[in-house]
Amino acid sequence: MKPVRVGNLLLSGKKILARLFLISVLILGHNSICLAFTEWSSVPPDYHYQPSPIPNTPAKKLAVTVGPLTFYTDQTSFETAASGLPAEDFSGTTVAPGSICTDLPPLNSLTHDNCFPTGGVIDGFSLDVSSVGSGLYVLLTTGFLGAPFNCVGPNAFIGDMDLTFNPTVNAVGFDVIGDLVTAVNVTIQIFGPGDTLLGTYAVAGSASGTFWGVISLSPIERISFVDPAGGGELIGNLQFGTVPVSIPTLNQIGLLALAFFLAAAALVSLNKRNILRDVHRQGNNLT
Numbered sequence: 001m002k003p004v005r006v007g008n009l010l011l012s013g014k015k016i017l018a019r020l021f022l023i024s025v026l027i028l029g030h031n032s033i034c035l036a037f038t039e040w041s042s043v044p045p046d047y048h049y050q051p052s053p054i055p056n057t058p059a060k061k062l063a064v065t066v067g068p069l070t071f072y073t074d075q076t077s078f079e080t081a082a083s084g085l086p087a088e089d090f091s092g093t094t095v096a097p098g099s100i101c102t103d104l105p106p107l108n109s110l111t112h113d114n115c116f117p118t119g120g121v122i123d124g125f126s127l128d129v130s131s132v133g134s135g136l137y138v139l140l141t142t143g144f145l146g147a148p149f150n151c152v153g154p155n156a157f158i159g160d161m162d163l164t165f166n167p168t169v170n171a172v173g174f175d176v177i178g179d180l181v182t183a184v185n186v187t188i189q190i191f192g193p194g195d196t197l198l199g200t201y202a203v204a205g206s207a208s209g210t211f212w213g214v215i216s217l218s219p220i221e222r223i224s225f226v227d228p229a230g231g232g233e234l235i236g237n238l239q240f241g242t243v244p245v246s247i248p249t250l251n252q253i254g255l256l257a258l259a260f261f262l263a264a265a266a267l268v269s270l271n272k273r274n275i276l277r278d279v280h281r282q283g284n285n286l287t
Contacts, residue, residue, distance in 0.1 A: 036155045037138045037145070037181070037232065038102055068217035069190060069199045072173065078213035082171040085241040090139065090150040092120035098143035102136040102155045105129050115139045125240060126164045129154040137161075140234065145180045148208050151236035157181070158230040163223045163238075168193065170220055171243045173213030177234035178205020184231035189224040190214060205233060217245055 062074040063081075072078035079085075093116055095101045103113040108126040112118040116139075129137050133156020140147040154161050163172075178184025184205035190198045198220070203212050214220070227233050 035157045035230070035232075036134050036136075037100060037140065037157075038134075038155060066199055070215045071201050072213035072215070073211060075173065075211040075213070078173050078211070078215075079239075082173070082213070082215055082239075082241070082243040085171060085173070085239040085243070086122055086124065087237070087239040088122050088125070089237055090121065090152055092116060093139060093141065093150065094120070095139060095141050097141045099141050100144050101139045101141075102134070104135070105137045107137055107152065124165060124167070124169075125238070126166070127152060128162045128164065129156075130160045132156060133159045135159070138234075140180075146207060147177065147180060147234075147236075149175075149236045151175075151177045151234040153177075153225075153232065153234035157232040160227070161225040161233065161235075163225075165221060165240060168219035168221050169240045169242050170216045170218070170245060171214070172220060172223060172238075172240045173211065174235045174238045175209030175211055176203050176205040177207070177209055177236060178231060179207040180232070180234070182231050183229075184227060184233050185229065186225050186227040186231070186233045188212065189226065190216065190220055191222040191224065192216075192218050193221050195222075205231070209236060215243065215245065 062072065062077045064071050070081075072081070093101070095115055101115040103115050105128045106126045107116065107121065107128075109119055109121055109123040111120065115137075127137060129135065133154070136155040137152060138155035139150065139152050141150050142148065153159075165172075176184065176186060178186075186203055186205065188201045188203055190200070192198050198216060198218055201212070201214070203210055225233050225235075
């Protein structure tokens with residue numbers, strides 16, 4: 001296609017297509033058209049998403065406990081509490097660095113497809129993606145679209161993802177990738193056996209990877225990733241397993257209750273003595 005002059009700009013056919021593509025995105029929005037990493041990779045780098053500067057915000061707590069779950073946003077703190085977990089960095093792929101690969105889910109240790117050989121990932125987990133959009137999972141190797149390391153997720157931006165663990169685990173950590181194509185704000189849902197929802201946590205992905213981890217008092221069977229805005233969530237550097245956790249026993253609970261009761265009884269007795277002393281003093285003053 002010959003270059004076309006638009007005003008003072010001389011645009012090539014490739015740039016015209018890219019501008020039309022971006023205009024359609026702005027008009028229709030991510031949820032109205034099927035966008036995927038495989039489609040976005042054909043758009044020239046000059047038109048890729050540029051993340052906004054991150055404003056200064058107060059530092060978040062490194063670990064927050066909600067019900068049976070303790071959430072971690074600091075990798076060192078997580079690995080101190082859950083050391084020696086099996087890890088998967090998706091380096092067992094047959095795909096070269098700086099590349100993209102897609103195939104049908106699930107991705108697990110039995111997978112043999114375009115992206116991984118059998119045993120290319122460790123045993124114990126399975127990654128699946130929703131059928132919406134392409135219904136494929138995607139692997140980006142280091143350098144593709146600026147990926148800082150090998151990462152996986154739904155190929156379609158509007159697709160969601162599940163991690164299932166067999167056997168169940170109680171500790172999971174990984175990096176959430178975003179800002180490669182557009183901002184990623186994903187809700188992570190943690191489920192126990194019987195599809196029991198244990199808790200949720202909202203994570204904003206970053207181009208360099210945002211660490212997220214959880215340690216649970218209850219078994220974890222599945223973790224779901226939901227991004228209603230269709231940002232295209234990816235994860236890398238997965239680690240998971242079972243670590244010792246301190247669960248209060250009935251004896252411990254009974255001792256705590258007894259200590260509380262004794263403290264309350266002592267306080268009541270002290271108050272009674274003070275009241276009787278005051279009454280005695282008032283009686284002496286009247287006489």
